[in-house]
Structure formats: structure tokens, C-alpha cells
Amino acid sequence: MSFTVIDNPHTAPTPLFIAPRSVETGNAIALLTDRQFHVAGQNAQSEAPLIQTNFGGAILVGDDAVTKVAGIRAANPDLPLIVEPRSLRKHLATDTQPFQLTAATLSEDLDQQRVYSDLAITPTGQIKPGDSDALKAALREVNKLGRTDTMFAIPAYAGWLSDEQYVKQLIAVINRSDHPVLLTFIHGHNPVESVKRARAYRRVFQETTVPVVAHRADLIGFDALAHGAIASAIGSYPSTRRLNPFDHHGGPVGDRENLSPHMLLTDMLRIVRSTHMRREWFASATPIQCFCVICRGADVDRLHEDPAERRTGHNHNVVNLDGLYSSYVGLGTAARRTLWASQVAGALDTYPQLEAHIGRSLRVDPILQNVWAKAS
Ligand SMILES: [Zn+2]
Secondary structure: OOEOOOOOHHHOOOOOOOOOOOOOOOOHHHHHOOOEEEEEOOOHHHHHHHOOOOOEEEEEOOOOHHHHHHHHHHHOOOOOEEEOOOHHHHOEOOOOOOEOOOOOOHHHHHHHHHOOOOOEEOOEOEEOOOOHHHHHHHHHHHHOOOOOOEEEEEEEEHHHHOOHHHHHHHHHHHHOOOOOEEEEEEOOOOOOOOHHHHHHHHHHHHHOOOOEEEEEEOOHHHHHHHOOOOEEEEEOOHHHOOEOOOOOOOOOOOOHHHHOOEEEEHHHOEEEEHHHHHHHHOOOOOOOEEOOOOOOOEEOOOOOOOHHHHHHHHHHHHHHHHHHHHHHOOOOHHHHHHHHHHHHHHHHHHHHHHHHHHOOOOOOOHHHHHHHOOOO
């Protein structure tokens, strides 16, 4: 049992007795296989030691990722560490400048990354919806490389998922890539917020024949994994589960309490704001308790907005994500799909459990109900 009140037996961690694994540095396919990645930003130093080295890794993001990586590697020598290039956050791709290079050539840029990163990532800029000229310009340059240590990054605006023709174009370009693809979507809030986009997202993984990483995902990364993704990379707080547009400026925070951590409830396949649980679910009912190594039986809605409490919540997310992933290690796509289907059915069952406990009805997450619970 991970939590009180809600129980989804299919999301319980699987104890794994696997041999220690070395970091397959420079070999993208070997390193990406059978690992859950964590998108680590501000909290990277505290999250890295919590990640399971035998089936995990971290993608470090943010302006200070390059300066932090050596220290994190020294403290966690068995953990794969990949640094995301700045271009994914800060450059707009055009057909003449699809990349933001930090060296004279694309090859030299990737060589430079390999000094500190276990794999290189093409420094692709953000690609506006339907700008297939920029996307194809990037593809052409990357296909000239012939490297085994490099992922072709495609940071695409979420609008790519809203249009049937765009989805087809995106799939076609991915399928022409000679390198594994690191696919991520750009939006100021939640890139895959609608049922329509969640269906399109699944379709991309179903119809691509090249290894694709579902990068900066939320739990939809597991839907991707069940439909053909080689791996997913999921962050412990909202801005690591999306890319903000390159020209995005964060507005003032109206309600400080909204900075309370968002908590992964594996049994529900859902990430819920602490404030929401405190105000909406447990205002007059006993809160859910969590028995993970971070919470040790404490209330799951206890954490507030100060930095130490946020870190605690994000650490809970890291260990619970690895627990959820542990049952996927070693499975092929068909077995992953079966497991995901049972986890989704179990997550739907947690709603009546929670409703009985708090004494009122709850809205089921529409993506869980209308996308993940549907076979395709
Ligand atoms: Zn916990």
C-alpha cells in the first residue's frame, strides 16, 4: 500500500533484483532503453540521489544545468545525466536557422556537449505550428551527422497536435530521422490539455517507427511508453513538464499558496496541487497519507509554498515515479500496453473510493477517461 483511502493494485511498485548497470555513455539506444528519465531543474541536486540508477536517469534543464552537471555527476557517478540545450527554451527555429549553435558547426556543438553530457541533443529551436520548412531544415542537417550519441530534438508548439495535417507531417518527419528523436511540446500552461491533443499525442507514438522519447511529459509519458515510445522524461514540477514559448514571461503569482507542490498520486495516475487537496478534498475529511520513503506516513496534502516544503513534494514525485515505472522494466510494447490498461482501469476505480471517503462526487480526469482508458 502506498496511500491510505485510494488503492490501485496495478500501480504498486515491483521489487527489482537486477544487476547493477553501468552508464551507457555515448550510446543513445542502449542508454535510453529501460530507463525512466526525470526532468530535473532547480531541485536537481536533491533529486539525483533518489533516482534508481539501474532503470533511471536525469535530463538536466535550465540556465545553470551546464554548471551544475559536474557536481551532480561526482555525487552520483552511476546515474546517466543528459543536459538539455538552451535552444529548446530560448530559440525560435527558422528554415535558415533551425539551430542555436554554441560552436562553429553542429558537429562541434554536439562534441562540446559530450564533454559533460552522456548523450548529445541537437540544439534545435522551437518550431511554430505547421512550420514544416523549419522542421525539415533541421532534419536535413541532423541526418548528415550519422552519430550514435545524439538525439534529434523536436521542440514543437502544442498547436502541432491540434491539426490532422500537422500531426501527419510531424510523424512523417520523425520517420525520416536517422537518430532517436527527443519530442517535446511548447505551451505556456499545459501542452496536452485537451482530449483531442492527447489522442494526437498517442497517435504520434503509435505511428512512428523511429525511437522517440516523450520529453517534458506528465503521466501521459506512460501512455506514450505503452504505444511505442522508447522512454519518457517526466518532471517533478509543472514547468519541467512542458516547454514555455521562447518569448514567454512569467506573470506575478496571485496566490502564494498555489506554489505548494503538485503531488503525484500514482494510484490515481494523477498529479494534484496540494492546495486543491487541502481546500477541495480534505477540508472536512482525513487527508490521504503517503507511505513513500519521503513522506513516511504523513498527510499527502501537508506541504506549502516555502522552498524546503516544495523540495519535499518534488522528491516524493521522483520516488513515486520510479515506483510506477518499476513494473515496466524489461517489458515489450504489447506487455506495456496491457500493464497500462490495467493501471488505467485501477485509476478509474480510485474515484469511487475517494468519493466515498470525502462524501461527494468528483470529476474524473477527462484524458484518463476518454483517451487513456480507450484502446486504439
Ligand atoms: Zn510520499
